Amino acid sequence: LAKTTQPISMDSYEGQEVNITCSHNNIATNDYITWYQQFPSQGPRFIIQGYKTKVTNEVASLFIPADRKSSTLSLPRVSLSDTAVYYCLVGDKTGGSYIPTFGRGTSLIVHP
Amino acid sequence: DAGVTQSPTHLIKTRGQQVTLRCSPKSGHDTVSWYQQALGQGPQFIFQYYEEEERQRGNFPDRFSGHQYPNYSSELNVNALLLGDSALYLCASSFQGNYEQYFGPGTRLTVT
Incomplete structure (x- = not known):
């Protein structure tokens, strides 16, 4: 059973705000929500992580409702360089270590 | 500060042969994980090393x-x-x- 569900692809235009929503209905109490970004032929890059409510950093914001069954990654004013695959992950430090479990991600294409 | 480095960049082998891939973690990191990523798929967890021992396996x-060596660098053998x-074989490092x-x-x- 997949731990997360997210759209396969999204399109946007430069300067727009992009919101990618991830569904994780079976999230466990100890699970954290983490988002990674991956460009072609490169390793994934950590973007943001949260447990509840809202988290913001210099790159993105992460919105998590009270029931934690979904989360939304918000990218403000995207540019062409934000074209990438975005992965939503949930998990905890089972056995003392966090093992990111990736799905297929959301392929975001930003158009001029 | 160098990030995670991997070698070689590309490798071509023949069916039945053996291969060794190498990874140097980010400075200060002691945990190394290996992933396999097929085209169009998300990375799949292979195993994780900590304190020179395999801690978890996919x-x-x-x-x-x-x-994993005492300097925290790691090898993947197939x-x-x-x-x-x-x-694409990916190496990821983290602190504990x-x-x-x-x-x-x-x-x-x-x-x-």
């Missing part, structure tokens, strides 16, 4: 083995290569298995 056959082993993991650029392995 659903990969025994043909996949690894090692024996009896199959065509299906062709993929924390949520924020840093990925290397990967090694592109092609098995012919």
Whole structure:
């Protein structure tokens, strides 16, 4: 059973705000929500992580409702360089270590 | 500060051969994980090393083995290569298995 569900692809235009929503209905109490970004032929890059409510950093914001069954990654004013695959992950430090479990991600294409 | 480095960048092997891939973690990190990423798929967890021991393992056959050295660098060995082993192999490092993991650029392995 997949731990997360997210759209396969999204399109946007430069300067727009992009919101990618991830569904994780079976999230466990100890699970954290983490988002990674991956460009072609490169390793994934950590973007943001949260447990509840809202988290913001210099790159993105992460919105998590009270029931934690979904989360939304918000990218403000995207540019062409934000074209990438975005992965939503949930998990905890089972056995003392966090093992990111990736799905297929959301392929975001930003158009001029 | 160098991030995660991997070598070689690309590799071509013949079916049945053996291959060794290498990874140097980000400075200050002690945990190394290996992933296999097929084209169009998300990275799949192979195993994780901490304190020179395999701490967790994903659903990969025994043909996949690894090692971690006292300086925290790591190797991934694959024996009896199959065509299906062709993929991008990613190394990720973290401090004590924390949520924020840093990925290397990967090694592109092609098995012919």
